[in-house]
Amino acid sequence: MPDTAPAPDLCHDAIIIGGGVIGCAIARRLTLEGWNVALLEKAVDILDGASKGNSAILHTGFDAPSGSLEQQCVADGYAEYIDIHRRLNLSLDRAGALVIAWNDAEEAALPALMDQARANGVTDIAPLSAAQTRELEPELAQGVRASFRVPREYLVDPWSAPYAYLMQAVVNGARVVRNCTVSGGTYHGDHWQLETSRGAVRSRVVINAAGLYGDHVDTMLIGQNTYTIHPRKGQFVVYDKPAAALTRHILLPVPTKVTKGIVVCRTIWGNLLVGPTAEEQDARDTATLDPATLDSLRQRGAEILPALAAHELTALYAGLRPATEFKDYQISAHADRAYVSVGGIRSTGLSSALGTARHVHKLCAGLIERAPLPAPHWPQVPNLAEDGPRDWQCAGNGGIICHCEKVTRRDIETALSGPLRATSLAGLKRRTRVTMGRCQGNYCVAPLADITRGRLDQPIPGADDG
């Protein structure tokens, strides 16, 4: 069943274009500030673009350019995540990170990086010798020169968090319309009328959080764009759960001007991942996997943690970051047209989202007078993290459907119901982890096709013509 179509008679306070992590966080912030919000997503489910593939790390912003908007949003977003994570039942693995130098040049770069961290307010860093580093991480390869520890770099669930943000918006009155492409719009002095694939919709303010299509949406709606998206692909390899025992910390390389480099870290679900690459490309909607590159990631992983060579891969993925020709975020308000463009949110979007949303609210606060909700609802999202309680540990769960990730029938039923129910297999995976384990759906695709028949807008192959 599709989401309810936009209501043409209703004039929302704000329409947010794009259901990625940034759009979800803005929808939450504005709803909590008392605004009447609608979020439009062109894909069949939310988090389907840039937000679906990332490193799943909550960054402190220690290495962000000092004084940049990005650094401010990451710091604010980080603080708010820590503040609210328990109330929304968001995961948090306090892993900490090690920034590791492997050669002369990298070792020489460490002091400046530590200075930058302190300048960014991340003052609890600690320089470590090679021996101290290997004491903390005994599986690290020989050849470590030195490192420093960033204790508050954490691991999070990159899908449950934005899902929870939008869920909180929805239970407090926001409307979400998926399968809804914006095709044009006009500003009428006191409100916008947007044309969409699901009909016309009105709003006093429009916020462009269209991620990889941000520049296109700006051009379409305000006739200009001040930046151009240059998609940057990141490929990842994910190892099976036993590999997670090889490390405690997030193992970061010394970053370059272009990229944070290849990271080795556990995931909140108990796997271990290596990535991302940083590859410029033109296509905004496809991120192809390249076996030679993936194999080089595997080799890099084994160079950092030699024992990794004996471990099996569980999954591969590739994400696209909406990079621009500029280094910083591109957020601009057009007060004369009640329009805010939120663009160029590169790899730090997951960490900055809550802070970016606060920044956006500040930018458009003058446009509408509303009182914040006095007592908002705080929905709890299901825990998917390895270290927290899971449904398979409880009675009446209906039995396990996905054996690798221990996803129960009740987990799946929960994800298929409610105001933000999953509408595709990809959406169901992000809400439950089903098919994400080592067998990649070998055992559970067939029963899943049965359970979801007639309940997904994009059916599992085989379920529609069984």
Add this chain to the structure above:
Amino acid sequence: MAESLQDAILIVGGGPSGLAAATALRRLGVPRVIVLEREPMAGGIPRHCGHYPFGLREYGRMMKGPDYARHLVRTAQEAGVEIRTQVTVTDLAPGPAVSVTGPSGPQVLAPRLVLLATGARETSRAARLLGGTKPGGVITTGTLQSMVYLHGQRPFRQPVILGTELVSFSAILTCRHLGIRPAAMIEPNGRTTARWPTALFPRLARVPLLLGTEITAIHGRDRVTSVSVRDTRGSRDIACDGVIVSGAFRPDAAVLQRSHLRIDPASGGPEIDQYGRCSDPDYFAAGNLLRAVETAGWSWREGWRMAQIMAEVLQRPLPDPSEDTITLNGDALAYCVPQRLAGSGGPSPLRGFQLRVNRAVKGTLVMRVDGQITTRKPVETLPERRILLPYPDTRNAGKIDITLDETA
């Protein structure tokens, strides 16, 4: 709270080897035998192999997989085996203590002995590093068969099949069952992995067999639309609406990976001695968990023989375990099961060393005990094919190493 089952032998996995062992244990007088099966029905992989031939050696009858699976279950139940379905094992611990969960939540079972028979699974697309996009419709043979035979689904109409193992030909049979005609069968090696005359089969089924060909990328957004392939003549695209990644079986040892039991990284299964005994002597293992993959009949007989050993253990202990593992020389030798040989005792349920290679090889296998050559065996074989090597005659064996001397 732990459910005490001190008189019981617990079997994890209700496929051919687990059910055969359970049935035999009951017939040998073991008072209580419990099989734990995580699926809604026991029977294992044969449940969704809707074709012949199964059961010839075990029951002297030619059966289709599902009939064979039902027969296994019925025989076990008639022998007094208790089968608990929809029970997933979550942890193995010394004791033995087996943590399980199911629709009614978690529980710990404390039996006398445990037999692990969790079987094998095919290698996923991800583990094979296949490139391209990630559309729906890329599945293993196991998924295809369970969709078709257990759930009445038809995932595609014109897939390509990657691989030429026995199971790959089984995939063709499954497709034919639904009137699906594969667009091609694709094999990176120069010859099929399964033995002649199966190579004739795709031609009979009018499926083009492309040897020496690699899939370089999978294309499509929601569903597969084509694959790119490369052979000695170059690259091209084949239109298709699905990809069956068949074979390349791995032991399904997930529950062991977090346990105290030692795993052999080479085989992917538990480290065992010739009695099927794991590094914790209260745990035994049989079937495709040991070495993926053998036929249902082979696994059944292994389970059946394992029951003799386990019943005997209840009466008197086996010889002490050995700490010496078998050494393999030569990079073509992938693994050897069992990985250890204990001192002399009763007959082994495993009938000798089972070896595999990781590439096409020709040469001689040489076994040495304490440096002395005891066995020489000529081999010419491909990956995924069984090589049997008898145990050395001197059953109080010393250090054993097995070398593959390749001939050019």
